[in-house]
Amino acid sequence: MPSKNDQCEILSGVFEGKTLGTPISIMVRNQDARPEAYREMETAYRPSHADFTYQAKFGIRNWQGGGRASARETIGRVAAAAVARKVLAQAIPGIEVVAYVRQIHTIEAEIDSHTVTLAEVESSIVRCPQPETSGKMIELIQTMRKEGNSVGGVIECVIRGVPPGLGEPVFDKLEADLGKAQLSLPAAKGIEFGSGFAGTRMTGAEHNDPFEMEGGRVRTKSNYSGGIQGGISNGEDIVFRVAFKPTATILRPQATVNVEGEPLELAARGRHDPCVLPRAVPIVEAMAVLVICDHWLRHKAQSSL
Amino acid sequence: MPSKNDQCEILSGVFEGKTLGTPISIMVRNQDARPEAYREMETAYRPSHADFTYQAKFGIRNWQGGGRASARETIGRVAAAAVARKVLAQAIPGIEVVAYVRQIHTIEAEIDSHTVTLAEVESSIVRCPQPETSGKMIELIQTMRKEGNSVGGVIECVIRGVPPGLGEPVFDKLEADLGKAQLSLPAAKGIEFGSGFAGTRMTGAEHNDPFEMEGGRVRTKSNYSGGIQGGISNGEDIVFRVAFKPTATILRPQATVNVEGEPLELAARGRHDPCVLPRAVPIVEAMAVLVICDHWLRHKAQSSL
Amino acid sequence: MPSKNDQCEILSGVFEGKTLGTPISIMVRNQDARPEAYREMETAYRPSHADFTYQAKFGIRNWQGGGRASARETIGRVAAAAVARKVLAQAIPGIEVVAYVRQIHTIEAEIDSHTVTLAEVESSIVRCPQPETSGKMIELIQTMRKEGNSVGGVIECVIRGVPPGLGEPVFDKLEADLGKAQLSLPAAKGIEFGSGFAGTRMTGAEHNDPFEMEGGRVRTKSNYSGGIQGGISNGEDIVFRVAFKPTATILRPQATVNVEGEPLELAARGRHDPCVLPRAVPIVEAMAVLVICDHWLRHKAQSSL
């Protein structure tokens, strides 16, 4: 994942401070690679990491840091989204995309997605906007680090101010494209929109969002739909949650095999994060921004906005 | 969704009983449309259906049956998958794709995804392979129908026999493409792979799947990963669950507005299904088959199989 | 190629006389197939037709009429373009797309692409808007039919009224996309824009199109560029010419081999056209319309029009 020392170099597409309309290429050199910390992975497969599957697919892999399986690749997503945000700010004035840590391990925060602010999120180093819960999460992560263990959790994201009409009726439903984007993130194993899995335990009479007029606009009284109906935005807050599994690389010894198929015990060394969620928050936002921007461009081409 | 009376007509791509290698076009005429049952929808928006969002996007919509927002469109997916299954049967001998109803409303079945069979699934009219739970689900659905209400639930799908190596490292991870495919289904609001959301409550030491050798193959002792690591299949069962919201169209009167923005009460008439899950099972399978077939073709082009 | 008896059936995307914004599917059944006239092709390869290459690629082919290698497939292009023309008429009022036969065998017409009209083209059964040359072409084609031989030629197409700005800087230059579209037509073996191959015999000082102002617009005094500079339309007439080879299927006996590799003499029977150009004119127009419409949608998304 992106670090504070990363330097973005814009290689193309910008001239005298303005975009040219042609592709913008941004490069970030990984100046903090530590290949020696990955020496064991040259021959051994970390459990639940990509070492084995890459080897199986390609017959070769860059074991020095994980190659493309390193979350370092997500910096490209964040850099692209920084540009897309500027596009969206002009295209959909007032649009807000805010993600935050909702749950780590069994610690869960109650957060009102409709009102939560970026400032609240950024005031917590684990990016959980509820101070008390944030404190408990920090404690848990420190314990995990000490124990050479790791935890996962859930990031929630809200997109406010999207007009009705973004998304496509069949294959490119807004849930489908947001879902693909989020599930392409390292360690993401699930996504749900609006009421999600919990909504499957409600009846239709409870779950349907009744329409009403408000300020001349069609609105819904509740928002179990999470802002998307029939694959298309309905103007309400778009809300979704992404499940991230516990970090695969842990310092504790684990049973595994090596490239020759021999059993061994493997303990990772180095800087592996016992919980990726706080650093995944901007990436979840980035992917949301990119998808909304793409659908806005599509909608602009085919309809009018 | 497909009905038993639907007739598939193959328009192209097949000659004397064999595929030609060129696109296969299949047409199914909707011979059972009942536009008169949708007359109210010409002006009123069904809560949580696509009536309002289509109108907002396109400024026009086919209110007779819901147009593309009708699950009738999924017949194309099932027809395509029927062909893709034949490809996969040759490409990956022994591959099995089995989906089943795991949960309806609060009624949940315990099913062993590793051993469940298509025959067990098809022996239940609600496609829940656990007879006792199946009985309770049928009762609940009958109650819902009587009450003009509806329920949702969860479909689980297992893909057995996929070799290691399918999927791509970054944007087209296997979870991402399976996720997009499933979230493009009508009423789907969430998806999770392997341990999914529950896995976020485990630690890394518990959740990681240790590697071991079995019959000369690299295997994992557990399968919290759901058969996919780093976005690529690892040879274990691929397992995922899809959340379907309760059917939006219910017979009970609901508050809504019409095209002019006037409030009204709307009660649907006609054949609306109080629970779509049993009929969504083959569609979940179909989308899984299509994604695996696509990734097999990609893998065949770029690597070897 | 399309015939007058073909019936278009619109299967989707249109409701009460208006487009819905969703894909429009149009079906035309081939009601005039005569498979028995192709019986020889079951085993023999027609010289310069697709019989051998399809067999080599797919190991199977539909020999009854040529399958996808039949120009009958172009009806889909013409039907799609009929819709695209309606879009363009609203998007770019005053746009005109006119194609015509410029040359058949060695008979060449002098035609002013800037002023030629659709009415002039349609007044000739060979779609050559110069009456005297049209007469000679008709005579030649009749001779060819009598002799069981065939001829090719050149179709010119002009697109008038395209605003400056359509096209992309690098891979999707307007010449590139128009070129791909036209070279995807059966029997097309070449394309040139503006001065084309003849322009390679001029110097830069002669060939460059000087800019000047006219009616407040930037215009060019000459149009050797054929309306496209740097891959993007410049507001002048877009002009290109497509080379069509002589029809491969001829009634005269030709040396060839059969599927077993045995030499034989093959003479086609049936309705094979000794010159496809007159019937290819609407197809050249159709592909031009589709490309311009696509680029207009792209431009609308990324810029403003």
Added chain:
Amino acid sequence: MPSKNDQCEILSGVFEGKTLGTPISIMVRNQDARPEAYREMETAYRPSHADFTYQAKFGIRNWQGGGRASARETIGRVAAAAVARKVLAQAIPGIEVVAYVRQIHTIEAEIDSHTVTLAEVESSIVRCPQPETSGKMIELIQTMRKEGNSVGGVIECVIRGVPPGLGEPVFDKLEADLGKAQLSLPAAKGIEFGSGFAGTRMTGAEHNDPFEMEGGRVRTKSNYSGGIQGGISNGEDIVFRVAFKPTATILRPQATVNVEGEPLELAARGRHDPCVLPRAVPIVEAMAVLVICDHWLRHKAQSSL
């Protein structure tokens, strides 16, 4: 276009001398930009260059060297093709892709595409493998340079050793994809395959390539088809010619207008090439290599090779 001082830096996709199967990113910094030589273009439009069309499309352009309209961008194509050549060498052993200057202005060489070698091409600084003609071309280019004028011409390319079966039946015919690729090159204004435009002056009886058996393979006695029939390779040499217009940027004063619409005389300064063809030869080859490699991957996925 690429220069000898350009340095390629491989940013990704290669590890310890081998490809990883993941995207290979190659960067070449333009270390020889001379923005000051383009100062006039900040406000004035070079006739037949992209200055005006970029301004019209984007409302902004990088006038320092032409931005994406500079043939400098083609280095990316050549770098990519260097990798694709290595793939093809393994995929289709014995494949040869050779391009050469066939014509400059009115000076035309007679070259046997079936036997011409890369060594013969590279022995000429204008890449015309016929020594006498090469000498005349060099003289002409020197005259043009002295006169501040420019010339265009024709590059021919032959691809030998492609097996039958590459290409697709309808939209992605091999001519269509090769055509798009070549017409995406700066200054390219036409392409023809096999007999091309000249073939339109032949009859079908003359033009058809009779099949015969040779060494157990189906071959053609002549090759007017240029190695492609029905959009698919037939195993014979693939031959095409690309028309390049005279260089637009010339040192001689030309009439034009500026951004304000005022008329002026513009004379370019700097290093502008009076004839781009010799340097375009490797780019034509590069695009041919990329298209054949792409189609080989497609064919490998859908059929077998």
